[in-house]
Amino acid sequence: MSSACSGPFRGTRWYGSARARADPAAAERPSISRDEAVRRLEGEVNEVDKGVDAEMTDKPAEPARGPAPDAAAQSAKGGVHVPVAPAAGWVNPLRDPRDRRLPRIAGPSGLVIFGVTGDLSRKKLMPAVYDLANRGLLPPGFSLVGFARRDWEDQDFAQVVYEAVKEHARTPFREEVWHQLSEGMRFVPGDFDDDTAFKQLRAAVEELDSSRGTGGNFAFYLSVPPRFFPKVVQQLKKHGLANAPRGSWRRAVIEKPFGHDLASARRLNRIVHEVFDPEQVFRIDHYLGKETVQNILALRFANTMFEPIWNRSFVDHVQITMAEDIGIGGRAGYYDGIGAARDVVQNHLLQLLALTAMEEPIAFDAEALLTEKLKVLKSVRLPEDLGSHTVRAQYAEGWQGGERVVGYVQEEGIAPGSRTDTYAAVKLGIGNRRWAGVPFYLRAGKRLGRRVTEIAVVFKRAPHSPFDSTATEELGENAVVIRVQPDEGMTVRFGSKVPGTSMEIRDVSMDFAYGESFTESSPEAYERLILDVLLGDANLFPRHQEVEESWRILDPIEAYWDEHGRPAQYPAGTWGPREADEMLARDGRSWRRP
Ligand SMILES: NC(=O)c1ccc[n+]([C@@H]2O[C@H](COP(=O)([O-])OP(=O)(O)OC[C@H]3O[C@@H](n4cnc5c(N)ncnc54)[C@H](OP(=O)(O)O)[C@@H]3O)[C@@H](O)[C@H]2O)c1
Secondary structure (H helix, E strand, O other), rough: OOOOOOOOHHHHOOOOOHHHHHHHHHEEEEEEEEHOOOOOOOOOHHHHHHHHHHOOOOOOOOOOOOOOOHHHHHHHHOOOOOOOOOOOOOOOOOOOOOOOOOOOOOOOOOEEEEEOHHHHHHHHHHHHHHHHHOOOOOOOOEEEEEEEOOOHHHHHHHHHHHHHHHHHHHOOOOOOHHHHHHOOEEEEOOOOOHHHHHHHHHHHHHHHHHHHHHOOEEEEEEOOHHHHHHHHHHHHHHHOOOOOOOOEEEEEEEEOOOOOOHHHHHHHHHEEEEOOHHHEEOOOHHHHHHHHHHHHHHHOOOOOOOHHHHHOOEEEEEEEEEEEOOOOOOOHHHHHHOHHHHHHHHHHHHHHHHHHHHHOOOOOOOHHHHHHHHHHHHHOOOOOOOOHHEEEEEEEEEOOOOOOEEEEHOOOOOOOOOOOOOOOEEEEOOOOOOOOOOOOOEEEEEOOOOOOEEEEOOOOOOOOOOOOHOOOOOOOOOOEEEEEOOOOEEEEEEEEOOOOOOOOOEEEEEEEEEEHHHOOOOOOOOHHHHHHHHOOOOOOOOHHHHHHHHHHHHHHHHHHHHOOOOEEEEOEEEEHHHHHHHHHOOOOOOOOOO
């Protein structure tokens, strides 16, 4: 890697460095100065951009906006002064928002990733950006800015993205897509404390506005250790990056975990909202980007056959399971002290519960979804006896995938006395007319039998059976199982007569598999979510109220666990501790084997 030059002019190397490597001919093209680019954009509409934007901009999904009401005030407050992109108010007359055959394509924009050298960025974010570009869903001038503490230049960064894309992208590699994308890549080296680095970042953003036509529209993705979330948003404010120039937008994307309890989540929300308005903040719960999770709403509210039985009259209980077969891997520093309940129950599992239990929203938009999800979360009731109806546990050594694996406390970086849960099971109630008396059992764990996430809605037995008991010995309860991952789809389980017998009834399954019913494979959750951020579509992002409600549910359970005993144990590769089986047995039920 080459060393970055020091001093305030480091940023000047952005002009053409990555571009030159990706496309040697580009180096020959006369490059324009930043001032010249700004002047041109401030003047008459650039005809080339106009044509391109006319083709690429999906205005129905990103409704045409006039200048933001407070844009003038923001400029006065010291917001970045960037010319309005030519396409800002333009609406493509050939696009109709109701036409779902047309792909949703982001308008002129760029993405800044903080923590771009990290695990998430390499495995998910950078490949997702490429996949979006490859599917033609990004604008031609789309730009990607990386920020981290590395002595890199643009071309070094482009090389890292290239390797991440080659290794992890979902769609095939295409040279021409890569060229177009790599021309808009910039790297800003620096620490989050470093004001000079943020000044460079601002200069990079402004340069991209003029050279790539990003139009002042930038999303800032905080893929950084959570303790840095406040610092980064404060730096964005301090350096005028959080203020959208007139007619454009700025958005913040914040990874999980969002706080570690209610108090810390509130604190963080306060800090974030001092800088960004609530509708500018996109909190990631990547589960909501999964097709199967969105399908919960389609299943329930687009059909007639499920909704009439989706209530306490017919449903006996609901089981929501998120099982991983891996251990903590190299993430000891992150995981220890957090545990399964905070890591996945507070966010993914409670979101799945909310989508399964909520009432029909009045529209499929962010506000209406928030209203209904929030009502469910506020109605969640904890069991009175937390000792009998919650279980936390740690994996002990055992066998997984034919290999002997160590227990949690023997993992590198974990203190022998750690009480962190790698498995959590809780029983929740929902205090409303639809769900009164129906338990929702949630469980999540590492080093379980296999990797699977599913929601099982288990129905009551028929109130009367005309068959004698021997005929129905093998008949279980009817169930609708939504398979979130990995085998995406849905199963309906019901009883059927065994052929050749006078009358014997056994469970059979009817299956819907995404892979069989649709020719197109599902996009990665991060593809969907990054595109939604660029389009300003907040449907699949939990709002601060949901995050806080979820902590309100979990906090008393964590407090109880803190004060009572130690985690139970389960051998790696099994389906969890005996105590969790006993928890359901006390209610006369048992866990499904997914
Ligand atoms: N990894 C996953 O699968 C996953 C899944 C869900 C959510 N998340 C969340 O995503 C976020 C990122 O996770 P990760 O696993 O990618 O973390 P990671 O591998 O530890 O990466 C952290 C990143 O932050 C940068 N960084 C750390 N301190 C910095 C500082 N003082 N100044 C500038 N940059 C700094 C690092 O850059 P340098 O060290 O190169 O400077 C690195 O790029 C976290 O909030 C995590 O909870 C991760």
